[in-house]
Each structure stands twice: as structure tokens, then as C-alpha cells.
Amino acid sequence: MNAFTSNASLVIHPTEPDWTPDDPEVLIKFLQEAELAGNTLNNDKNSFLVGEKFLDHISFMGCSPNIKLEDESSNGKFTFVRITTTKNITTLTGKHSFAPHCPHCKKPEKNWRELLLDNRITCSHCQQTSDAWSYNWRKSAGFGRCFIEVTDIYPKEAVPQFSLLESLEKEFGVEWGYFFYHV
Ligand SMILES: [Zn+2]
Incomplete structure (x- = not known):
């Protein structure tokens, strides 16, 4: 948006x-x-x-x-x-947002654009779903x-x-x- x-x-x-x-x-x-x-x-x-x-x-x-x-x-x-x-x-x-780091495993989520759904992201490394704002x-x-x-x-x-x-x-x-x- x-x-x-x-x-x-x-x-x-x-x-x-x-x-x-x-x-x-x-x-x-x-x-x-x-x-x-x-x-x-x-x-x-x-x-x-x-x-x-x-x-x-x-x-x-x-x-x-x-x-x-x-x-x-x-x-x-x-x-x-x-x-x-x-x-x-x-x-x-x-366009310039960085890959955000998962609050659980701390790994960067490079595919966040595809994974960001209803303000939540399911981490592709640890499979935990978190609010997008809890990512770094x-x-x-x-x-x-x-x-x-x-x-x-x-x-x-x-x-x-x-x-x-x-x-x-x-x-x-x-x-x-x-x-x-x-x-
Ligand atoms: Zn994770």
C-alpha cells in the first residue's frame, strides 16, 4: 500500500x-x-x-x-x-525493505514478500508463524x-x-x- x-x-x-x-x-x-x-x-x-x-x-x-x-x-x-x-x-x-529476521530463529526471511499474509509471516526456516511486526x-x-x-x-x-x-x-x-x- x-x-x-x-x-x-x-x-x-x-x-x-x-x-x-x-x-x-x-x-x-x-x-x-x-x-x-x-x-x-x-x-x-x-x-x-x-x-x-x-x-x-x-x-x-x-x-x-x-x-x-x-x-x-x-x-x-x-x-x-x-x-x-x-x-x-x-x-x-x-522496495528497499531488508529481509526481516525471524523473532524465533533469528534467521533472515528472504521470501518475506510472498510469505507476508494478513500481517503474519510463517518462517521458512523454523516454520513458526509470527506477527510481521515482531520480525526485525x-x-x-x-x-x-x-x-x-x-x-x-x-x-x-x-x-x-x-x-x-x-x-x-x-x-x-x-x-x-x-x-x-x-x-
Ligand atoms: Zn524462524
């Missing part, structure tokens, strides 16, 4: 895949108050320009991050913040009903600060993590 607008994003999400806020507005308000997200972008009520304190919450690797925080060439290729909530657990894997995807795939997408970020270009994940946990009572969506 291509739920996202960007083909490369940093995605922050609750590690409990079934969790989503009762009202997404509460999450939006939290991100705006933390100034990670700024004003609404165009007519999409779930997309936001980055806020004044965006760089306090998202840490960029390398010495001169090549990020665009405005739509300079009007092609939509720039970094903004987008909230997605879904009714059911959504699988976000991409090394941050190359995610599962959930609530996603904070930071668009136009390629894998490992940027990561959320630990303090951001911690304050989300404090606010919502669930643990948060991140992965890179890259199609």
Missing part, C-alpha cells in the same frame, strides 16, 4: 501497531505545540510545513543536510510533516494505524531525537519508534 505522498520518508509511529489516537487532532495539536509541525499546508488538513523547532526534534546526519523546507520548485519535493491514521493496521514496506526489519518497514511522516528524507538521512520519542510516550502512554519508508 502506498499510503504516502513521498517515495522516501522518515516515519515516526507507536510501536504498538493497533494504537491510534481517539482524535488525530490531539496528536496534531501536540506536534504544533512542540513546533515540530507548523501551519497547515495548502488544503490538506493533515499536512504541515515544518515548525520553528523542527530541527530540535529531527536530527540530520552529515555536515550539510541537503533538505528543502519549502516548495522552491513547486514540484512537491520538499520536507513537510504529514499525519496518517488508518482504521486497520497498515503495512508499510518498500532494521527500520526498513513499519506497521500501524498512526504515522507521523517527515517527507523527502532518504534512509538514515535524519532520525528523531530521543527526547521527541520520549515526550510522545509521556503524552500518549505508548512507546514510539521510527523507520524509513522508501519505495
Whole structure:
């Protein structure tokens, strides 16, 4: 499923895949108050320009991050913040997802694309069936009903600060993590 607008994003999400806020507005308000997200972008009520304190919450690797925080060439290729909530657990894997490691035997499952069925994978090495999110995807795939997408970020270009994940946990009572969506 291509739920996202960007083909490369940093995605922050609750590690409990079934969790989503009762009202997404509460999450939006939290991100705006933390100034990670700024004003609404165009007519999409779930997309936001980055806020004044965006760089306090998202840490960029390398010495001169090549990020665009405005739509300079009007092609939509720039970094903004987008909230997605879904009714059911959504699988976000991409062309560049790594072979995930089985939680039982720890071996990588190379045929995961064929074996991933209803969010579960039966390991071809040990035959155990597990939830797809209990596999170790090394941050190359995610599962959930609530996603904070930071668009136009390629894998490992940027990561959320630990303090951001911690304050989300404090606010919502669930643990948060991140992965890179890259199609
Ligand atoms: Zn296994």
C-alpha cells in the first residue's frame, strides 16, 4: 500500500501497531505545540510545513543536510510533516525493505514478500508463524494505524531525537519508534 505522498520518508509511529489516537487532532495539536509541525499546508488538513523547532526534534546526519523546507520548485519535493491514521493496521514496506529476521530463529526471511499474509509471516526456516511486526526489519518497514511522516528524507538521512520519542510516550502512554519508508 502506498499510503504516502513521498517515495522516501522518515516515519515516526507507536510501536504498538493497533494504537491510534481517539482524535488525530490531539496528536496534531501536540506536534504544533512542540513546533515540530507548523501551519497547515495548502488544503490538506493533515499536512504541515515544518515548525520553528523542527530541527530540535529531527536530527540530520552529515555536515550539510541537503533538505528543502519549502516548495522552491513547486514540484512537491520538499520536507513537510504529514499525519496518517488508518482504521486497520497498515503495512508499510518498500522496495528497499531488508529481509526481516525471524523473532524465533533469528534467521533472515528472504521470501518475506510472498510469505507476508494478513500481517503474519510463517518462517521458512523454523516454520513458526509470527506477527510481521515482531520480525526485525532494521527500520526498513513499519506497521500501524498512526504515522507521523517527515517527507523527502532518504534512509538514515535524519532520525528523531530521543527526547521527541520520549515526550510522545509521556503524552500518549505508548512507546514510539521510527523507520524509513522508501519505495
Ligand atoms: Zn524462524
